Amino acid sequence: MSTRIAFLKGHGTENDFVIVPDPENTVELPPAAVAALCDRRAGIGGDGLLHVVRSAAHPEARAMAAEAEWFMDYRNADGSVAEMCGNGVRVFARYLQRAGYVAEGDLAVATRGGVKTVHIAKSGTGGDSAEGDVTVGMGRAVLPEGDVEVSVGERTWPARNVNMGNPHAVAFVDDLADAGHLYDAPPFRPASAYPDGVNVEFVVDRAPRHVAMRVHERGSGETRSCGTGACAVAVATARRDGADPAVTGVPATYTVDVPGGTLVITEHPDGRIEMTGPAVIVAEGEIDTAWLAAVTR
Numbered sequence: 001m002s003t004r005i006a007f008l009k010g011h012g013t014e015n016d017f018v019i020v021p022d023p024e025n026t027v028e029l030p031p032a033a034v035a036a037l038c039d040r041r042a043g044i045g046g047d048g049l050l051h052v053v054r055s056a057a058h059p060e061a062r063a064m065a066a067e068a069e070w071f072m073d074y075r076n077a078d079g080s081v082a083e084m085c086g087n088g089v090r091v092f093a094r095y096l097q098r099a100g101y102v103a104e105g106d107l108a109v110a111t112r113g114g115v116k117t118v119h120i121a122k123s124g125t126g127g128d129s130a131e132g133d134v135t136v137g138m139g140r141a142v143l144p145e146g147d148v149e150v151s152v153g154e155r156t157w158p159a160r161n162v163n164m165g166n167p168h169a170v171a172f173v174d175d176l177a178d179a180g181h182l183y184d185a186p187p188f189r190p191a192s193a194y195p196d197g198v199n200v201e202f203v204v205d206r207a208p209r210h211v212a213m214r215v216h217e218r219g220s221g222e223t224r225s226c227g228t229g230a231c232a233v234a235v236a237t238a239r240r241d242g243a244d245p246a247v248t249g250v251p252a253t254y255t256v257d258v259p260g261g262t263l264v265i266t267e268h269p270d271g272r273i274e275m276t277g278p279a280v281i282v283a284e285g286e287i288d289t290a291w292l293a294a295v296t297r
């Protein structure tokens with residue numbers, strides 16, 4: 001007999017996600033099921049999947065339950081897990097708001113990258129797909145020492161290694177088109193810099209404190225936005241510009257254009273990084289479990 005699992009679809013600057021609400025963690029989502037759901041032709045389609053679970057009900061989040069009621073069990077489109085997703089956590093918060101679990105204002109969300117603070121701005125229009133921005137406290141960036149290079153085809157660029165809970169390589173290029181089609185994950189060197197793979201950002205300047213980027217995401221391919229990637233880009237650009245808030249004592253705010261929109265990133269003198277951008281729910285429906293069982297068999 002076929003039963004149904006509720007899902008929603010949402011995006012943040014066109015980084016799009018299948019959302020599976022499962023407060024008590026009863027839905028089995030092996031990697032093949034996630035990949036089938038994220039498939040853009042044979043499934044629902046998404047850059048990743050947001051499994052919405054109460055922290056107390058998930059073994060990876062139980063220790064965070066006192067701080068954050070909800071756990072973002074984030075999966076990439078290929079079914080792999082990731083520590084953190086900056087666009088995803090905004091969309092996750094928007095779902096909680098729409099479902100009536102939280103109101104506008106502040107909440108905490110548990111992720112594999114630790115507890116993140118989220119602020120849902122008052123919506124301009126209200127309603128189910130609540131417009132308005134969501135701000136996330138993304139934690140602090142770690143910048144491992146050592147030279148890194150990334151390549152696309154015959155071209156190679158030096159890159160900055162930035163860890164936002166998940167790994168990033170940020171390369172400044174002359175033109176975003178230089179990165180070509182980005183069908184495949186850009187090779188990087190040395191292998192030891194990213195033992196678990198990497199998200200690669202290509203960046204150009206637009207104006208002072210205003211950049212544009214493209215990204216190839218680990219586990220998802222080229223996407224139209226990456227929130228952790230935009231933070232990594234803002235930090236790498238600030239260091240390149242000699243604007244380290246820890247040194248200057250002044251917050252550094254960067255506008256980061258991505259193919260799917262714009263994110264605003266502020267790094268504070270104590271290292272805290274805040275990211276603000278939209279989060280939209282666009283649809284909801286039901287997954288046929290007979291189909292899911294068949295495609296994951």
Ligand SMILES: N[C@@H](CCC[C@H](N)C(=O)O)C(=O)O
Nearest residue numbers: 082085086087166226227228
């Ligand atoms: N799109 C996300 C990042 C998702 C995880 C990433 N692909 C990884 O494997 O680290 C974002 O908005 O941050």
